[in-house]
Amino acid sequence: MSDLNVHSVSKTKILSSVIIMLICGTCSIVFGKLQFQTKAVGRDGKKHYFNKPLYQNATMFLGMVLCFTFPLFLKSKEKKNDETKKPSSMKRLAKLSTAPATCDFLATYFMNIGLIFLPASMWQLLRGSIVIFSAILTVFYRKRKVPKFQWAGVSIVTIGLTLIGCAAILGTHDETGQQFSSVERGVGIILVILAQFIQALQTIIEETLLHDYEDTNPAHIVGFEGLWGLILCVVISSPIAYYVPEKSGFKEDSIDTFVMLGNSGFLVGTTFVYIVVILLYNYTGMVITDFSSALLRNILDGLRTLFIWVALIVVYYTSPDSGFGEKWSNWSYLQLGGFVTLIVGTFMYNKIIKFPCFNYSRxxxxxxxxxxxxxxxxxxxxxxxxxxxxxxxxxxxxxx
Structure with missing residues (x-):
């Protein structure tokens, strides 16, 4: 299969999907981080930070469920007539989507916890490790041979991630004023990288559903993943998070969450925006996986880093007393070096930067x-x- 099947998809749809994915993906991280940086009065009558990773997980899945409405407004996908593809139906798709939905739930939950401990730009940069796991899973799960120039890109991405990890651990505090130790930052880094392996597996499974089964609609896959994920959040995870010990770091009081929402119009507004952008981000990401591959989707996802970093720095210096955004510090230079290295690696991986020592014909x-x-x-x-x-x-x- 080609890296980009442009013969079956119009260039306008490709370009619009990429642009929407990048913009909405950037907004989802920025608004998610702004929620974690916001203080509101809770059920104890005191103001505290809205550190609610499970709630943010649930709102993400709610946005994905709304993808079920997309086929009502978009042109139906043409029936595929390929005897090599397996038969598909809504009932079977609902069952098959439980695996990527579980991966999505675990990956997003771990990443949301990591987002509390880490600056948003560092958090997004660490997500570049998904390229490494995607390449490995492409070989062992999808049974494909990855070209040498892409392995070289993966190696450079690894170097960039090492620089970013050093910048995160050596930093002494978050841009919001929340104090986090090196151990907490280290835990955040481990959780984000672990989440990337899980999410790489998720996107590879989604690619299998889109490419190996007949007439699978990207909106239906996203919708079913959102439905299963929402059930996991509300029915299973919320009660567990409510009763686990405070010291575990995974405790989350759902009653306190809704009290804080009732006391903060800003939190309600950012929640609404978050649902809309996560809906568009997940749908366009699935469309890109459909006409291309999970690897291209994950590489494009890494390009959000620049937009996120710039957006948060602009937010901070536009309103430095608000407590939002990200401040430039001495460790930002190391972060910048990691960022440049990461982008060079991803560009090599996607043949944007080429070297004569590699064969790009295949x-x-x-x-x-x-x-x-x-x-x-x-x-x-x-x-x-x-x-x-x-x-x-x-x-x-x-x-x-």
Whole structure:
């Protein structure tokens, strides 16, 4: 399969999906962080920070559930007529979506906790590690061979992540005034990176559903994931989070959450905006996975970093007394170095930056197909028919 199947999707849809994904993805992180930076009166009558990662998880899944309304307004997807694809139905899709929904719930919950301990830009930069896990899972789960130039990009991404991790651990406080120790920041880093492995698995499973099953609508997959995720949040996780010990770090009082919402119109407003942008972000991300691959989606997702960093710095210096945004510090230079390195790695991965030492003529190749082609080359060579086999092996990446 090609990295970008432009033959079946209009360039306008591709470009609009990418732009909407980047803008809404940036807004979702900025408004999510603003919620964590906001103080409001809780059930104890005192003001405290709105550190409610489980609530933010639930609002995200609520936004995803609203994707069920998209097919009512958008042109229906044409029926696929491919005998190699497995049959699909709404009932079966509902069952199949439980796996990516569970991954989404765990990944987002871990990331929301990490977002409390880390500046939003560092948090988003660490999410670049999803490229590493996506590449590994592409080989072992999707059975594809990743080109050498992309492994080089993954290596550079790893260097960037190391620089970012150092900047996060060595920083002494959050831009909001909340004090966090190096241990807490370290825990935040571990949770975010663990979440990236889980989310990489999620996107690979979603790619399987979109590419290997007939007539799967991206809006339906997002909707079912939102439904299962909302059930996990409200029915299972909220009661557990209410009764776990305070020292565990996972306790979350749902009653206190709604009291704080009732005492803060800002929190209510940011919640509404968050639901809308997360709806559009998840839908366009699934559309990109549909016409391309999970790897391209995750690389594009990493490009949100620049927008998030700039937005938070602008917010801070526009209103420095508000307690919102992110302040430039000495450790920001190290963070900037990590950011540049990460972007270079992702650009190499996506063939935006090219080097003459790599072969860019071939994209992803199915490992089984590649092995069979190599066997054919070997046997044909014995028959002195190298030329015909070579022409068979050389295929345009856009036709895969």
């Amino acid at each position: 994209g992803y190749t199915d490992i089984d197909s590649l092995n069979s082609q190599e066997d054919l080359l070997h046997s044909s060579a014995l028959d002195n028919d190298d030329e015909s086999v070579s022409s068979y092996l050389i295929t345009d990446s856009d036709q895969k």
